[in-house]
Amino acid sequence: MISYLESLLIFTALAIILASSLNLVLGYGGMFSVAHAVFYGVGAYTASLLALHLSNSLVLSILCAIITGGLAGLLLAVPALRVKEEYFVVASLGFQIIASTVFNQWDAVTGGIGGLTGIPPASLFGYEIDSYGAHLVVTSLLAAAVLAIVAALMRSSFGRALRALRDDEQALSSLGRNPTHLRLVTVALSAMIASVAGVLYAYFTSFVNPESFTLDESVMMMVMVIIGGAGTVWGPPLGAAFVTIFPALLSFLKLPSSLLGPVQRLTYGVIMTLLMIYEPAGIVGLLRWVRRRQIILNGINGSNRAAA
Amino acid sequence: MARTAPLLELIGLSKSFGGVKAIDDLSLVIADSGVTSLVGPNGAGKTTLFNLITGFLVPDRGRIMLRGRDITRLPPYKVARAGVARTFQNLRLFPTLTVFENVAVACEASDITLSEKNVSKLVDSTLERVGLLARRDVRVADLSFAEQKFVSLARAIVRPANLLLLDEPAAGLDGRALERFHQIVRSLAAEGRSVLLIEHNLDTVRGISDSVAFLDQGRLIATGTPGEIFAMEELAALYFGDDR
Amino acid sequence: MTSSKWLRSLLVGALSVLASAMPLTVSAQDYSIGVIFPLSGPNVVYGETFSKGVDLAVKNLNESEELPHRIKTLYEDSRALPQPAIIAMNKLVNVENVPFVISAFSGVTKAIAPIATRRKVLVMNGGGVSPELAGLSPYLFNDIPLVNDEISALLPYVTSKLHLRRISLIYVNDPFGQGVLGVFSAQCPKLGCEAIPISISPTASDFQAEVAKIRSAKSDAVFIASYGQQQNVILKQLRDGGINAQLLSYSGIDLPDTLRLPAAQGLIFTVENVDLGSDDPITKKFNESFRAVYHSEPSFYQVNYYNAVVLFAACVKRLVAKNQPVTGENLLQALREIKTFNVVGGTVSFQPNGTVRQAIQIMKVVDGQPQPLAVVK
Ligand SMILES: Nc1ncnc2c1ncn2[C@@H]1O[C@H](COP(=O)(O)OP(=O)(O)OP(=O)(O)O)[C@@H](O)[C@H]1O
Numbered sequence A: 001m002i003s004y005l006e007s008l009l010i011f012t013a014l015a016i017i018l019a020s021s022l023n024l025v026l027g028y029g030g031m032f033s034v035a036h037a038v039f040y041g042v043g044a045y046t047a048s049l050l051a052l053h054l055s056n057s058l059v060l061s062i063l064c065a066i067i068t069g070g071l072a073g074l075l076l077a078v079p080a081l082r083v084k085e086e087y088f089v090v091a092s093l094g095f096q097i098i099a100s101t102v103f104n105q106w107d108a109v110t111g112g113i114g115g116l117t118g119i120p121p122a123s124l125f126g127y128e129i130d131s132y133g134a135h136l137v138v139t140s141l142l143a144a145a146v147l148a149i150v151a152a153l154m155r156s157s158f159g160r161a162l163r164a165l166r167d168d169e170q171a172l173s174s175l176g177r178n179p180t181h182l183r184l185v186t187v188a189l190s191a192m193i194a195s196v197a198g199v200l201y202a203y204f205t206s207f208v209n210p211e212s213f214t215l216d217e218s219v220m221m222m223v224m225v226i227i228g229g230a231g232t233v234w235g236p237p238l239g240a241a242f243v244t245i246f247p248a249l250l251s252f253l254k255l256p257s258s259l260l261g262p263v264q265r266l267t268y269g270v271i272m273t274l275l276m277i278y279e280p281a282g283i284v285g286l287l288r289w290v291r292r293r294q295i296i297l298n299g300i301n302g303s304n305r306a307a308a
Numbered sequence B: 001m002a003r004t005a006p007l008l009e010l011i012g013l014s015k016s017f018g019g020v021k022a023i024d025d026l027s028l029v030i031a032d033s034g035v036t037s038l039v040g041p042n043g044a045g046k047t048t049l050f051n052l053i054t055g056f057l058v059p060d061r062g063r064i065m066l067r068g069r070d071i072t073r074l075p076p077y078k079v080a081r082a083g084v085a086r087t088f089q090n091l092r093l094f095p096t097l098t099v100f101e102n103v104a105v106a107c108e109a110s111d112i113t114l115s116e117k118n119v120s121k122l123v124d125s126t127l128e129r130v131g132l133l134a135r136r137d138v139r140v141a142d143l144s145f146a147e148q149k150f151v152s153l154a155r156a157i158v159r160p161a162n163l164l165l166l167d168e169p170a171a172g173l174d175g176r177a178l179e180r181f182h183q184i185v186r187s188l189a190a191e192g193r194s195v196l197l198i199e200h201n202l203d204t205v206r207g208i209s210d211s212v213a214f215l216d217q218g219r220l221i222a223t224g225t226p227g228e229i230f231a232m233e234e235l236a237a238l239y240f241g242d243d244r
Numbered sequence C: 001m002t003s004s005k006w007l008r009s010l011l012v013g014a015l016s017v018l019a020s021a022m023p024l025t026v027s028a029q030d031y032s033i034g035v036i037f038p039l040s041g042p043n044v045v046y047g048e049t050f051s052k053g054v055d056l057a058v059k060n061l062n063e064s065e066e067l068p069h070r071i072k073t074l075y076e077d078s079r080a081l082p083q084p085a086i087i088a089m090n091k092l093v094n095v096e097n098v099p100f101v102i103s104a105f106s107g108v109t110k111a112i113a114p115i116a117t118r119r120k121v122l123v124m125n126g127g128g129v130s131p132e133l134a135g136l137s138p139y140l141f142n143d144i145p146l147v148n149d150e151i152s153a154l155l156p157y158v159t160s161k162l163h164l165r166r167i168s169l170i171y172v173n174d175p176f177g178q179g180v181l182g183v184f185s186a187q188c189p190k191l192g193c194e195a196i197p198i199s200i201s202p203t204a205s206d207f208q209a210e211v212a213k214i215r216s217a218k219s220d221a222v223f224i225a226s227y228g229q230q231q232n233v234i235l236k237q238l239r240d241g242g243i244n245a246q247l248l249s250y251s252g253i254d255l256p257d258t259l260r261l262p263a264a265q266g267l268i269f270t271v272e273n274v275d276l277g278s279d280d281p282i283t284k285k286f287n288e289s290f291r292a293v294y295h296s297e298p299s300f301y302q303v304n305y306y307n308a309v310v311l312f313a314a315c316v317k318r319l320v321a322k323n324q325p326v327t328g329e330n331l332l333q334a335l336r337e338i339k340t341f342n343v344v345g346g347t348v349s350f351q352p353n354g355t356v357r358q359a360i361q362i363m364k365v366v367d368g369q370p371q372p373l374a375v376v377k
């Protein structure tokens, strides 16, 4: 049981890193990107190749992945931001498709559709990260670090500028900030963080292939951010946890195999649709709403008492 | 003394939208300091002129020189960095940011090397100047209209820009707020900054301007001191359109 | 307010429906086996097809009471993707403590192989054919011939018996096709034949350029390594393009509609030597019950997945006889000791790399029907 929970939590932590980093672009930067899985993949392949051919040092892998991930981010952002901002989603779609093709076809490097197997465990300060427990500790710590970084970033001048950009791009540029540059930095930063998740994924599963970095995965990341609450620090991690853990919970209902798939899909879809229709601010919005209502109710109760 | 180029020089500027000549062969020189009011009826092209100067629009013809440097085709953020600050007629604040953050963004936008502490000091002193220090941490969307106008002003003046373009900053202000506004504009001029002001209230224009430029249908009709301009009866007719 | 109430009541309703669908709890005595198939997503149709084979085998074995306890399947959804498969595998292994897992799809099987090794759980793959699956884990077995084995049987036959030397190879550029290319590259030099590789995309549907290449190469034979509808298109375009060389292929082309095509006449291909006409009791039982339960003809995959359960039962029987607990480790031991298994369609054994060793039959299409040419052991 413990190992199962550990594996589930490891994937949850990875999803949190991915959703939080996508949130920078989507929630704060206001750019709809459906290419986030590409950066996840770039990180995973970077770590796998390093581990298979050079070194399984986690620190080195993360550093290299940050570089390759950041470059991949620029590869998307530089051309994409030349065109109008509204086309970013189209550009990112194209980028995702091209990247998927590269993952699939560049056999010499990515192993093609078959992928890369037998990735050895990572080493960190002389310890081998082999057990699920060790993976969970490392992944959770990095997820916590990412959350802390995102929160700090949003309180910093960078975060202020980014939120201002979302509110009114022209006003921001009239103050002397280059919006394109700001977006570029945001996409690159977000890609760097996502690629760290890729490193952790590769070492945990010890197998990477293109199936994990598809458009579908990118869309799921977007779903995490949106149902959790885009543009908030806590929304995307909540959304990530929901999207990862909910299907696992459903699988415990031990439905017959012919029912399991449809029921899972349906329930999942219905809940997401309802959330999106009735609470566009996501889970965080829902929580805020509950809290507001409590305050109002307390207020009413208080005044009733005063009247009595 | 060697002759230095004027702060702002507009040379034969034209801009049309479809068939509408919003700015028509306009030339104007703005002095290094003092308050210049830009007056004219609705649709005269005043805001369009601001948009041309700040790089939001590219003129069809003509040049814009800032201290002798051609800034005609620079993007807005580069114009801003060259020392031009502006406000917008419809304010365009960052509604989800607090008062402090709105002004801080302006402070950091052109100089990201400023330390958090310096930004804080600069923003707070500017907020004090416009009378908003007490509202520092309120979200801008929750402010009154007059307060929002002062945030917009604070955003423009927090940086050491030499040229300030204020688009109807006093519209809708009255009483003490208007008085505070007058005082701020005068003190900006006293600091040696040059203020170009779009203003409809002629009392305000008379009270704070060093010179006045009169615009109609995209053309510069007249320039002069407030006294000279207000003496011209044909301008009043144009402005109020009463005997046409 | 109303919306949230509605949402809440809907959620409660959905959950109670789910809860009421929960079957009775598993008896501790049952032999639990895990099954990781796509039960949702675009590949769900495979999961549904494959599970028919598994379910039928479990039903038949439980009814026969050959084993002291019942076999109980625990299905998990992989969506044919690595990450859900890893979660599913961890659940099966660590929560349900199953000693045996049936898997499908190469990516999924590769993703769960490290867990199988680590937790000593036997995995039986009956669907993925990627050549890299061979030898991936001591606990991983493939009861489906990886495509290499078929080609290794075909090539010596066509070079020595039919004297075909120059063979153009049209292959889909994916792990399967690359596997085929790999075998050609390794074996042709030894056999004195020459392979002319021509890669195509899995989604291509126009082969004019390829046909032109083949024509100018003047090859004796053309091997088609593709699958599904694309095979038919290639066959037609080759013949329409005036290619009269001997056509060769593998078991994937063994579809009645394809073999009936005029363009397919004379085609030589290989199949797993599964004799569904054999009258051994296991095959007979399979044939009868499959038709009775599903009212259709079994597919090649359904035989494999049926056999996956049969293999498990054979290992369990041995452990019961030796009075040993049914653990993954013991199952592996039993599987290695039994060596040769009686399954649907004949007997199978496993190579040291975990892949099934099965006789391959070489077939020729005559009048729309496959006729056996030879059996290669
Ligand atoms: N982006 C635009 N597209 C088309 N026409 C425009 C645009 N901006 C301004 N105009 C037109 O140009 C003319 C000048 O407009 P402008 O906003 O500069 O006037 P203004 O002097 O600022 O007026 P007001 O006192 O009402 O603010 C008007 O006829 C207006 O309709």
Ligand SMILES: [Mg+2]
Binding pocket: B046, B047, B048, B089
């Ligand atoms: Mg205007």
